[in-house]
């Protein structure tokens with residue numbers, strides 16, 4: 048699972064930047080709840096994850112593990128308690144391809160990933176927990192988030208990095224394959240909204256496709272070559288991505 052990789056990289060190299068504060072938003076509350084729990088109750092998260100991980104690894108065969116996976120998936124879909132975040136991480140580890148996907152009712156519906164054994168990297172989780180202590184996390188629609196920054200009087204001073212859902216590289220790809228949640232992301236509306244943010248500097252990363260070039264054509268364009276894109280923990284490939292921005296960056300990346 049490669050969540051918030053840009054944030055982690057920035058925080059790891061904080062001395063190279065002049066930013067005073069980091070504020071993160073994603074409409075997917077599971078991701079944001081994970082960061083918030085990591086930030087404030089790492090031990091709670093770890094203790095619960097250890098129990099679930101041990102139980103999974105102790106089960107005799109894949110049939111039993113599969114049953115346990117679906118039990119946890121049901122619990123995850125039917126609770127609002129903070130334990131949900133431990134279930135979320137477990138499901139990301141054991142679900143098919145480590146992806147997050149919801150059905151039209153907003154329920155997580157990824158099938159079992161048939162893993163014999165899982166190993167959660169607690170050192171890394173603890174490291175991230177320490178790293179994000181000064182980051183603020185929000186889970187809302189991007190327009191609401193910009194309104195929040197405006198109400199705090201920091202929108203104009205902010206540098207905004209956006210990583211919206213990817214457009215298909217091939218226009219024939221079914222749009223549904225790209226959905227992370229039950230909501231469809233309207234790229235045209237997003238572009239309109241960004242064009243209205245006249246005073247903030249921003250960057251948007253996007254797949255390199257005809258569609259992306261058409262929809263995002265009003266911005267400055269840069270190419271990020273040879274980027275490693277991770278689809279799932281086993282599948283990474285080199286790909287070219289585009290960066291669109293409302294200011295001139297001095298070179299391609």
Ligand SMILES: C[S@@+](CC[C@H](N)C(=O)[O-])C[C@H]1O[C@@H](n2cnc3c(N)ncnc32)[C@H](O)[C@@H]1O
Nearest residue numbers: 050051052073074075188189210211212213227
């Ligand atoms: C390409 S992923 C980026 C993931 C993230 N940068 C990371 O490293 O985990 C696109 C993200 O956009 C979020 N998203 C989709 N629609 C959104 C909206 N209307 N407002 C805010 N975030 C949204 C999705 O939940 C998803 O996590």
